[in-house]
Amino acid sequence: MEVKMFEKLVEIICNYVEVEPEQVKPESRFMEDLGFTSFDFMSMLGEIEDEFEVEIDETQAANIRTVQEAVGYLEQLTA
Amino acid sequence: MMRKRKGYPVYPLTAAQKFHFFYQNSCPKKEVLNIGTSLTIETELDWDALRQAIYKAYERCESMRVRFAKDKEGTWYQYVVDKEEREIEFVDFSGKTMEEAEAIMQKWTTKPFPAMDAPMNRVVMIHMPDGYNGLYFLGDHRLVDAQSLICFLKDIIELYCNAKFEGVPYPKDMASYIEQLQKDLAYEQNSKAQQRDREYFEKLIETSEPIYNGLLGPQKLEAARERFGDPALRAAMDVSDSVDSALDIFHLEAEPTKRLMDFCEKYHVSLVCLLIMGLRTYFQKMNGNEDVSIHTAIARRATIKEKKSGGTRIHSFPFRTIFPESMTFLEGVYKIREQQNEMFRHANYNPVEYFIHRAKTYPHPQGLTYEPMSLTYQPMTLQEKGLDQLGEIRYKTKWYPNGATTQGMYLTVMHRPEDNGLDFNFEHQVKAVSRQDLEYLYYYLCKIMFKGAENPDLPIGDIIRLV
Numbered sequence: 001m002e003v004k005m006f007e008k009l010v011e012i013i014c015n016y017v018e019v020e021p022e023q024v025k026p027e028s029r030f031m032e033d034l035g036f037t038s039f040d041f042m043s044m045l046g047e048i049e050d051e052f053e054v055e056i057d058e059t060q061a062a063n064i065r066t067v068q069e070a071v072g073y074l075e076q077l078t079a
Numbered sequence: 080m081m082r083k084r085k086g087y088p089v090y091p092l093t094a095a096q097k098f099h100f101f102y103q104n105s106c107p108k109k110e111v112l113n114i115g116t117s118l119t120i121e122t123e124l125d126w127d128a129l130r131q132a133i134y135k136a137y138e139r140c141e142s143m144r145v146r147f148a149k150d151k152e153g154t155w156y157q158y159v160v161d162k163e164e165r166e167i168e169f170v171d172f173s174g175k176t177m178e179e180a181e182a183i184m185q186k187w188t189t190k191p192f193p194a195m196d197a198p199m200n201r202v203v204m205i206h207m208p209d210g211y212n213g214l215y216f217l218g219d220h221r222l223v224d225a226q227s228l229i230c231f232l233k234d235i236i237e238l239y240c241n242a243k244f245e246g247v248p249y250p251k252d253m254a255s256y257i258e259q260l261q262k263d264l265a266y267e268q269n270s271k272a273q274q275r276d277r278e279y280f281e282k283l284i285e286t287s288e289p290i291y292n293g294l295l296g297p298q299k300l301e302a303a304r305e306r307f308g309d310p311a312l313r314a315a316m317d318v319s320d321s322v323d324s325a326l327d328i329f330h331l332e333a334e335p336t337k338r339l340m341d342f343c344e345k346y347h348v349s350l351v352c353l354l355i356m357g358l359r360t361y362f363q364k365m366n367g368n369e370d371v372s373i374h375t376a377i378a379r380r381a382t383i384k385e386k387k388s389g390g391t392r393i394h395s396f397p398f399r400t401i402f403p404e405s406m407t408f409l410e411g412v413y414k415i416r417e418q419q420n421e422m423f424r425h426a427n428y429n430p431v432e433y434f435i436h437r438a439k440t441y442p443h444p445q446g447l448t449y450e451p452m453s454l455t456y457q458p459m460t461l462q463e464k465g466l467d468q469l470g471e472i473r474y475k476t477k478w479y480p481n482g483a484t485t486q487g488m489y490l491t492v493m494h495r496p497e498d499n500g501l502d503f504n505f506e507h508q509v510k511a512v513s514r515q516d517l518e519y520l521y522y523y524l525c526k527i528m529f530k531g532a533e534n535p536d537l538p539i540g541d542i543i544r545l546v
Contacts, residue, residue: 015382018251031347037458038349038416042423043381058420065347 005052005078006071012047013067016040026068034067052078081150085196089148089156092221093263094429095379095391099221100155101431106322108191108483112220115188115479117205118232119213122472125243126204130167132239133202133214137163140231141256142389145222148195159257169204170215177208181477184215188479192219199223211475220391225457225491226380227389252387259388266427276428279421280396281436288441289372289399289449291315292362294488294516300366307444314447317487319510326480327514329521331501335529339501342532351375351456352415354492356408357528358454359400359415361520364527364543372399374453374486375419377426394430396422397450404540408531411539452488473497480506487511 010024017035030036036044045056054077064070081089092100103112137143144160172180184205192199199219206212214235218228230253237250266273290313293299303315343350359371379385379392398418402411475497484506491504505517526546531537537545 015384018383031349032344037381038351038420039377039379039423039426040381042420046424058424059417062416062420063347 002075005074008051009067009071012044012051016044024067028067029065054078081148081156084148084158087158087160089158090260091264092155092157093260094267095394096221098430102485106483106485108322110189110191110481111483111485113188113217113481114220114223114228115184115217116228117184117213117215117477119207119211120472120474121211124212126169128242129204129239132235132242133167135238136231136235139234139253140389142222142227143200143231145199146196165198167202167204171206172208173206175208180208185479188217189482222390224391224393226378230387254384254387256389259384276425279425280428280433284437284440288313290368290370291449292366292368292371292451294451294512294520296365303447312443314443314449316446317448317451319508321508321510322483322485323509324480324482324484324506325509327505327517329503333498333500336499336501339528339532346409348412348416352412352419353528354454354456355398355415356412356531357524360527360539360542361523369403370401372397372449374450376453376455377423379426394426395453396430396433402539405538407536407538408542409535452490453486455491457491457493484508
C-alpha cells in the first residue's frame with residue numbers, strides 16, 4: 001500500500017468524520033469503525049476525484065468497505 | 080435590493096430554505112414549519128449553569144442567531160445578529176400530570192414565529208412532573224433540521240458537562256453558518272457543479288413519466304382519471320382539503336431491529352435502502368405497478384463543517400424504482416443503493432427547479448402528484464453525540480407535532496437510543512390518511528422487509544404473494 005496515498009486519504013477522511021488521524025488504520029471500515037454514512041462516503045468521492053484527478057465508478061466504489069480497499073482501488077486508477 | 084438590516088449584512092435564502100418558504104406560503108397554518116422537541120434527564124440540574132451553557136451555545140452557533148427580513152419587492156433575506164439577549168425561560172411542571180405537561184409543550188409547538196426581525200427558535204428549561212429535568216426546544220424548519228437541532232442540543236450538554244464535571248473536555252468549535260451559506264449561494268450562481276447536477280436530474284426526469292401508487296390501491300388514480308376525463312392520467316390528488324395533521328408512532332423492538340441491521344451490515348447497504356425497498360414493494364403489492372416513486376429526503380451534511388454549521392440543508396427528491404416481479408429482493412436493494420449513491424452526488428440541485436422541470440415535461444392538472452409519501456431516515460441520536468458523557472443516567476426525548484402538514488403522509492424513521500429499537504413516526508393529514516391505514520402499511524412494510532431480509536434471493540413477485 002502506498003504510504004503517501006494512505007496519508008492523503010486519512011487527511012480527507014478527517015474532513016468528514018470526527019476522528020483523529022492516528023485512529024484511522026488501513027483495516028478501518030468506513031461505516032462501522034469510522035462512522036461514515038453512505039452520503040458522507042459518496043460526497044467524499046467527489047473530493048477524492050479532485051485530489052487524485054481520477055474518475056470513480058460509483059458502483060465499484062459502493063463495494064469498498066475499508067480504507068485499505070479504498071487505497072487499493074485508487075492505486076489501480078492512478079497506475 | 081436589501082444590503083444591510085439593523086447594521087448586519089444580509090444574505091439571500093438558499094434553495095433548501097426557499098423550498099420551506101414555498102411550503103409555508105401554500106399552507107394556511109404558518110406553524111407548519113415548527114419543530115418541537117424535549118430532552119429530559121433523570122437527575123438534578125444546576126439551572127444557572129444550564130442557562131449559561133445555553134447562552135454560550137448561542138454564541139458558538141451562528142445559525143441559531145439568524146433573523147429574516149423582507150425588502151419592498153417582497154424578496155426575503157437573512158442576517159445573523161451578534162448576540163442573543165433574550166431571557167431563557169424556566170417552566171416548572173410540578174403539580175401537573177405528564178399528559179398535561181406534554182399538552183402544554185405541544186401547544187407551544189403550534190405557535191408560529193414572527194415573520195421578521197425575530198429569533199426563530201425558543202429554548203425553555205423544564206422540570207417535568209416525573210422528576211426529570213431538561214430542555215424544550217422549538218425551531219423553524221427554515222433554520223433548523225433534525226441534525227442541526229441535535230448538534231445544538233449536544234453542544235449545550237457538552238458545555239454544561241464541561242462546566243460542572245471535572246475531566247470533561249470543552250467541546251470543539253462549531254462551524255460557521257455564514258461560510259457554508261456563501262458556499263451554497265456560490266453553487267447556485269450557475270456554477271459548473273450546478274450545471275452538472277441540473278443535467279443529471281433533467282435527464283432523469285425526461286426518461287419517462289412516473290405513475291402514482293395509492294396507499295390502499297389504485298382508487299385515487301382512478302378517481303383522478305375519471306374527474307379529469309383522462310384515462311391515461313398518471314398523477315393523482317394525494318392530499319386532503321385540510322392541513323390538520325396527527326403523529327402516529329409505531330415501535331419496532333430491539334431484536335427485530337437488530338435482524339434488519341444485521342442484513343444491512345452483511346450486504347453493505349444502509350438501512351434507508353432497505354426501507355425504500357420495503358415501501359416500494361408495499362406499493363407494488365397494493366397497486367400492481369412495478370413503477371413506484373416516493374419522496375426521499377437527503378440531509379446533505381457530509382463534511383464536518385456541514386455537520387456543524389447549523390441551519391437547514393435538507394433537499395427532497397422523488398426516488399423512482401422500476402422493478403419487475405422477477406427481480407430478487409437483494410437485486411432490488413442493490414439497485415436502490417446504486418441509484419441513491421448516484422443521486423447523492425447531485426443532491427445540491429434545487430428541488431424546486433426539479434419540480435418545475437417535471438411539471439413542464441409532463442403537464443397535468445395542478446395539485447396532482449406521483450408520490451404518495453415522503454421518507455426520512457434519521458441515523459443520528461443524542462446518545463452517541465453527547466449524552467454518553469452523562470454515564471448511566473436515564474433520559475427521554477420527545478418530538479411534538481405542529482398540527483399541520485401539506486403532505487398526505489411523511490414517515491420519519493429514527494433509532495431509539497434507549498433500547499436500540501426503531502421508531503416509525505408517521506405525520507399525516509388526518510383527512511387524507513387514517514391511523515388504520517398506517518397500521519396496515521406498517522404491518523405489511525415489516526412483513527416485506529423481514530421476508531426479504533431472511534430470503535434475499537426471493538423474487539419480488541413471490542414476496543408480494545407470500546406476505
